[in-house]
Each structure stands twice: as C-alpha cells, then as structure tokens.
Amino acid sequence: MRDVAVIGVGMQKWGELWAKSARDIFVESALLAMDDAGVDKIDSMYVGCMAPGVFDAQEHLGSLMADYLGQRNIPSTRVESACASGGLAFRMAYMDVASGMHDIVLAGGVEKMTDISGSDATHALATAADMKWEGVSGVTFPGLYAMMAVAHMEKYGTTREQLAHVAVKNHDNGSMNSRAQFPMKITVDGVINSVKVADPLNILDCSPITDGAAAAILVPADMVKKFKKPGVKVTGSGHATDTIALHDREDLTTLAAVNAAAEQAYKMAGKGPSDMDFVEVHDCFTIAEIIVSESLGLFERGKGGPAAESGETSLTGRMPINPSGGLKSKGHPVGATGIAQVVEITEQLRGEGGPRQVKNARVALAQNMGGSGGSSVVHILEVM
Amino acid sequence: MPPARSWRAYPQVYRLEAARCKKCGKVSFPPRLVCNKCGEREFDRFNMKRTGKVVTHTIIRTPSDEFSGEAPFAVGVVEMDGGGRLTTQIADVSFDELKIGLPVQMEFRRLYTEGDAGVIHYGHKAVPIRQ
Numbered sequence: 001m002r003d004v005a006v007i008g009v010g011m012q013k014w015g016e017l018w019a020k021s022a023r024d025i026f027v028e029s030a031l032l033a034m035d036d037a038g039v040d041k042i043d044s045m046y047v048g049c050m051a052p053g054v055f056d057a058q059e060h061l062g063s064l065m066a067d068y069l070g071q072r073n074i075p076s077t078r079v080e081s082a083c084a085s086g087g088l089a090f091r092m093a094y095m096d097v098a099s100g101m102h103d104i105v106l107a108g109g110v111e112k113m114t115d116i117s118g119s120d121a122t123h124a125l126a127t128a129a130d131m132k133w134e135g136v137s138g139v140t141f142p143g144l145y146a147m148m149a150v151a152h153m154e155k156y157g158t159t160r161e162q163l164a165h166v167a168v169k170n171h172d173n174g175s176m177n178s179r180a181q182f183p184m185k186i187t188v189d190g191v192i193n194s195v196k197v198a199d200p201l202n203i204l205d206c207s208p209i210t211d212g213a214a215a216a217i218l219v220p221a222d223m224v225k226k227f228k229k230p231g232v233k234v235t236g237s238g239h240a241t242d243t244i245a246l247h248d249r250e251d252l253t254t255l256a257a258v259n260a261a262a263e264q265a266y267k268m269a270g271k272g273p274s275d276m277d278f279v280e281v282h283d284c285f286t287i288a289e290i291i292v293s294e295s296l297g298l299f300e301r302g303k304g305g306p307a308a309e310s311g312e313t314s315l316t317g318r319m320p321i322n323p324s325g326g327l328k329s330k331g332h333p334v335g336a337t338g339i340a341q342v343v344e345i346t347e348q349l350r351g352e353g354g355p356r357q358v359k360n361a362r363v364a365l366a367q368n369m370g371g372s373g374g375s376s377v378v379h380i381l382e383v384m
Numbered sequence: 385m386p387p388a389r390s391w392r393a394y395p396q397v398y399r400l401e402a403a404r405c406k407k408c409g410k411v412s413f414p415p416r417l418v419c420n421k422c423g424e425r426e427f428d429r430f431n432m433k434r435t436g437k438v439v440t441h442t443i444i445r446t447p448s449d450e451f452s453g454e455a456p457f458a459v460g461v462v463e464m465d466g467g468g469r470l471t472t473q474i475a476d477v478s479f480d481e482l483k484i485g486l487p488v489q490m491e492f493r494r495l496y497t498e499g500d501a502g503v504i505h506y507g508h509k510a511v512p513i514r515q
C-alpha cells in the first residue's frame with residue numbers, strides 16, 4: 001500500500017441553511033478543499049451521506065455531486081454508515097489512494113437536515129437503530145444513549161455534573177470556531193436545568209440538527225511537494241462494527257466497535273493512546289464523549305467522567321478532546337461530521353487552529369460513530 | 385407499516401418466540417440464522433419466559449410522532465429469566481421506582497396507533513411485579 005496524505009480541506013459555516021440546497025453546500029465545501037490543495041481536477045470521489053432520501057427526497061448522490069462539481073465521468077461513490085458516513089467516505093478515499101487505483105481523491109460529506117420537521121428528522125435518525133426491534137418500544141436516539149448513561153452511572157458512579165462538563169467544554173471550544181452552528185458558551189447549571197429529552201439527558205446534552213458539508217483532498221504522500229500546502233499524513237485507519245441493537249450487547253458501558261477500530265488504527269500507526277496530542281471524537285451526546293474517551297484507551301474505564309470534570313480534556317488539559325467544539329457546538333450534519341473532524345485535525349497540524357490551536361500538536365486522532373455504536377471509524381493523522 | 389412486515393413478526397410480537405443456540409446456548413430474540421456469539425446455525429425455538437429484570441432504562445420525553453400521545457413514557461432493556469433481551473416500554477410504573485434490577489413481567493398491550501386510518505398496533509410491554 002502507498003502512504004497517503006491530506007493536502008487540502010474545506011468547510012463553511014454550519015447551521016440552518018434554508019437558502020441553500022444540499023448540492024450547493026457540498027460543492028461549496030468541495031471547491032474550498034480543491035482550492036486549498038490547488039487542484040481543479042480530481043480522479044475519484046466519495047460522498048458520505050446518511051439519508052438524503054428521507055431528509056431531501058434525493059438518492060444517487062455520487063452522480064449528482066460529481067456532476068455539480070464539474071467532474072464529469074469520474075468514478076463517484078456515495079458511502080453510508082449512518083452518522084459515520086463521513087468517516088467511512090474518508091476511509092474509502094484513503095484506500096482508493098493507498099491501493100494505487102487513483103492519485104487525487106476527494107472525500108466529502110453532506111447532510112441537509114432542517115428542511116423537514118424536527119420530529120421527522122428524529123424519525124430519520126432513528127433508522128440508524130434496529131427499527132423493528134428497538135423502534136417498536138418508541139425509544140429514540142437520545143433514549144438509547146440515555147440508557148448507556150444510566151448503565152455507566154450505575155457501574156462507575158458517573159455523575160449528572162460530569163456529563164454537563166462535556167457540553168460546557170465543547171461550547172467553550174466552539175465559541176472560538178467561526179464555523180460552529182452554536183458558538184455560545186453555556187454553564188453546568190444551564191445544562192442540568194435545560195429541557196429534559198430522555199432522562200438523564202437534557203437538550204444541552206444533545207448535538208443539534210444541522211445543515212452542513214465538509215471535504216478533504218487525499219493524494220499519495222510522495223506527491224505532496226507538488227501542492228500548495230504542507231501535507232498531513234494518514235498513518236492509521238480503522239473501521240469496525242457491533243450489534244445493530246443496543247440490547248444485544250453484553251456490556252452497555254463500553255463501545256466495542258470504537259475499541260476495535262482504534263486498535264486497528266493504533267497498530268497501523270505504531271502508536272498508542274498516550275501518543276495523541278489531541279482527539280476529535282463523536283460527541284453526539286455528552287455520555288458518548290465519555291464512553292468513547294474510555295473505549296479509545298485515553299482514560300481507564302470509568303474515568304472518562306472525572307477527566308471531563310477536572311479539565312483534563314479541555315484545550316489546555318493533558319488530552320484535549322474536540323478543540324473544534326465537537327458535534328455539540330459545531331453542529332452534526334450526520335454525513336459531514338466525520339470529514340469535519342479531518343478538517344479540524346488537518347488545520348491544527350498545519351498550525352492553522354487560530355485561537356483554539358493546540359500547542360505543538362503533531363499527532364491526532366479522529367473517531368466517528370454510527371447509530372448507538374453499531375459502526376465506528378478511526379483515523380490517525382500526523383505532521384509529515 | 386406494510387401488512388407483510390407486521391405479519392411475519394407475529395411469532396415474536398405475540399408469543400415472544402426466540403431461538404436458543406444448540407452449541408453455546410445464547411438466546412437470540414428475534415431468531416437468527418447464525419448465532420452471533422459462536423457461528424452455529426442450529427437452534428431450538430422456544431417462547432421466552434414472561435418475567436425478567438430491567439438492565440437499563442430511560443424516560444422518553446420527546447418522542448417521534450407515532451408515540452407523541454404517550455409521552456412521557458419509560459423504556460428499558462429487559463433481560464428475561466431463562467435468557468433473551470429486548471427493548472420495551474415499561475408501563476404502570478412511577479418514574480421514581482425505575483431502577484436497574486427492577487423485576488418486571490411482560491403483558492400484552494396496545495403499543496401505538498399508525499396513520500390517518502388509526503391502525504392500532506399491539507404487542508408486549510413490561511410492567512413492574514409487585515408482591
């Protein structure tokens with residue numbers, strides 16, 4: 001396999017983008033990434049998108065996005081793995097370049113979620129769960145993560161306040177991100193007293209519904225010098241699955257797909273959790289960031305909550321988590337989220353992090369997750 | 385829900401029919417063709433016991449439209465005595481008494497109403513066992 005590097009990234013401000021269509025926002029981000037890299041022709045592309053048929057009454061996004069990006073007749077593939085669609089599109093692009101099949105490959109992600117009502121969006125997202133055997137109970141996505149939270153609190157004594165600290169920290173980081181959907185700061189009391197969604201999770205424990213896109217350009221590492229900006233090398237890639245239904249897992253306090261994907265990526269990179277200078281993880285709910293931080297091996301089992309509370313995961317802490325603001329503050333257009341993590345890491349490793357720059361960052365990890373943990377994708381990126 | 389999709393699930397929805405792996409004993413609900421623990425393809429069909437314990441739980445306060453008339457309602461993962469796990473509503477429970485380990489039994493109830501025609505779906509809900 002060839003070594004692979006990211007040489008361009010692009011992303012615009014996320015939010016409720018009523019004036020723009022899915023193809024508009026995808027193409028805008030893709031063009032930013034191509035301009036960042038200094039290319040106007042690509043050899044192949046991947047489009048991460050979870051449910052355009054439900055959100056936007058449109059399928060066949062591979063063709064549509066290549067067409068509107070002015071890339072006629074190239075291979076273009078839509079990739080779906082629920083909320084991990086973006087991360088998986090990045091992995092497909094990585095494999096495409098690593099295999100030698102193509103040289104200049106675009107990995108993009110998009111979701112247009114606000115055109116339909118909130119309850120219809122809730123229903124669309126619920127299709128990432130086992131619709132037949134979980135859906136019959138009326139459980140929602142927040143409900144599934146809430147049940148993980150209850151189990152984690154019972155087993156490890158994780159507290160309501162510790163969950164709140166995750167949201168507060170991510171909004172602190174997001175307040176320095178001009179592309180974040182919700183850049184306002186919040187407080188622990190504010191989270192604890194916000195509207196209840198699925199006990200113990202409140203509305204400020206949940207990532208929002210968002211319109212957004214993001215894109216990255218991947219090339220063989222030995223071609224990096226031909227492009228404008230310094231390349232960031234992809235040194236580890238992992239992908240794993242788990243049972244589709246939460247109730248089929250023996251242990252509800254860990255995420256086996258995250259652990260397995262991380263082990264693959266660490267092994268490929270020859271690195272371990274303590275080598276990471278910072279991480280971008282899938283904080284779709286506050287409890288998700290805590291469990292993921294443990295499943296990645298960044299903290300011992302049961303120590304993710306105390307780590308969030310003590311500030312270890314803040315921008316200046318021992319292991320900064322989600323300097324971008326995470327899904328919580330930046331927004332969560334599900335198909336784009338995994339690519340946006342790569343955008344943040346690439347910019348940070350180039351030293352372009354601005355006010356939220358992690359000092360001396362040279363190695364970072366991106367973790368993207370589908371459903372209640374039925375799939376996860378992990379990448380490790382390093383300064384070249 | 386299309387009639388065929390409801391009809392083919394009758395053995396599970398009405399009788400809680402599950403499958404026990406002949407090799408490792410793991411219970412699959414609904415039945416599967418391959419055991420996801422050991423890979424075995426031979427199973428014994430049986431109806432799960434109707435009593436069990438709550439493994440974890442939550443209270444749904446912002447449901448999807450189908451369940452909007454029911455909210456707030458309790459949901460949990462229940463492990464049946466003798467094996468098998470499912471996600472189910474927990475009815476006739478005060479939210480204060482919800483806890484991990486709560487003994488429950490499955491009762492046949494109205495689940496939700498679908499569409500403008502008001503098609504009523506029935507199935508099982510857990511209710512606390514009170515001595």
Ligand SMILES: [Zn+2]
Binds near residue numbers: 409410419420423424
């Ligand atoms: Zn078995």
